[in-house]
Amino acid sequence: MTPTTTGATATDIEFHYDVGNDFYALWLDETLSYSAALWDGIEDDGSQPDVLAQAQRAKLRHHLDQSALPPGGRLLDVGCGWGGLLALACEVGRAGAATGLTLSRAQLAHVHSLQLPGVQARLEDWRSHVPESPYDAIVSIEAFEAFAGPGLTPAERVRTYADFFSACHSWLVPGGTLSLQTIAFDAGVDADGPVGAFFASDVFPASALPRLAEITAACDAHFSVTAIKSEPRDYIRTLRAWSARLRAERDHAQQAVGADTYQRYRLYLKACEVLFLRGEVTLYRVSMRRRTGPLRLPV
Numbered sequence: 047m048t049p050t051t052t053g054a055t056a057t058d059i060e061f062h063y064d065v066g067n068d069f070y071a072l073w074l075d076e077t078l079s080y081s082a083a084l085w086d087g088i089e090d091d092g093s094q095p096d097v098l099a100q101a102q103r104a105k106l107r108h109h110l111d112q113s114a115l116p117p118g119g120r121l122l123d124v125g126c127g128w129g130g131l132l133a134l135a136c137e138v139g140r141a142g143a144a145t146g147l148t149l150s151r152a153q154l155a156h157v158h159s160l161q162l163p164g165v166q167a168r169l170e171d172w173r174s175h176v177p178e179s180p181y182d183a184i185v186s187i188e189a190f191e192a193f194a195g196p197g198l199t200p201a202e203r204v205r206t207y208a209d210f211f212s213a214c215h216s217w218l219v220p221g222g223t224l225s226l227q228t229i230a231f232d233a234g235v236d237a238d239g240p241v242g243a244f245f246a247s248d249v250f251p252a253s254a255l256p257r258l259a260e261i262t263a264a265c266d267a268h269f270s271v272t273a274i275k276s277e278p279r280d281y282i283r284t285l286r287a288w289s290a291r292l293r294a295e296r297d298h299a300q301q302a303v304g305a306d307t308y309q310r311y312r313l314y315l316k317a318c319e320v321l322f323l324r325g326e327v328t329l330y331r332v333s334m335r336r337r338t339g340p341l342r343l344p345v
């Protein structure tokens with residue numbers, strides 16, 4: 047396995063995301079959110095499409111609330127997927143202008159097809175992003191996992207993540223916010239073991255999960271953490287809802303992507319559920335506020 051500090055490239059991302067928008071539409075909810083939903087107060091098991099969509103919208107609203115966007119504010123979504131957050135930001139009028147970055151051409155085409163007013167979607171790595179003017183808030187939902195590749199030392203991962211936080215700091219107005227959602231390994235788990243290898247080769251190439259200590263070490267110079275929650279149950283419920291919906295759409299899914307890819311997705315969703323159930327991975331939602339200037343931390 048070749049260590050990579052750059053994480054997933056456009057080719058790696060397309061391996062996973064460009065299997066087809068029609069395929070994902072079969073088992074994701076109507077917002078096409080491809081990340082853990084927020085199930086607080088939702089009792090249903092998620093097998094009904096509208097309940098999953100309700101929980102996904104609650105997740106999107108959480109991130110918009112944490113953004114504390116001023117009226118007409120400027121929002122950046124790093125890893126915008128199929129545009130669910132951008133659409134909601136427009137719908138509720140929180141954002142005056144919103145920019146979304148993705149590395150997937152299929153996702154970009156979908157966001158363009160939504161014709162969202164005030165929204166600019168770009169096929170662009172965050173490493174190349176140059177804002178037209180500063181943002182009031184940044185949201186990044188489950189893209190962080192693709193920012194550093196497998197095989198790195200913890201120190202190398204921290205340096206890679208620190209580049210991301212430094213870039214976000216430079217793009218935000220003073221006092222601007224960053225709302226981050228990411229899956230992470232719990233301490234003590236061998237990130238480069240067989241499960242990590244399955245995900246890196248068959249599911250999300252050139253991606254690797256962070257650990258909480260790495261996130262906080264990497265962000266500390268540029269952001270203060272204002273809230274953090276670990277919500278593994280949210281992912282278990284989301285994964286169960288996705289698995290049930292994919293299983294129910296087996297024939298259509300196999301027509302769309304073939305039997306092998308269908309089976310690979312069934313396996314990966316189940317494997318994820320087991321990792322969350324065993325407590326080997328968890329889901330973090332982290333709210334941050336931009337520090338005025340970078341802190342000089344003791345080395």
Ligand SMILES: C[S@@+](CC[C@H](N)C(=O)[O-])C[C@H]1O[C@@H](n2cnc3c(N)ncnc32)[C@H](O)[C@@H]1O
Pocket residue numbers: 054059063078079080081124125126127128130147148149150153170171172173186187188189192193
């Ligand atoms: C799991 S999807 C999540 C999408 C969306 N945030 C959601 O919750 O549905 C990860 C997203 O991150 C994007 N991504 C990964 N690495 C990226 C990078 N270096 N620069 C920009 N986008 C990236 C992918 O293209 C994809 O849109």
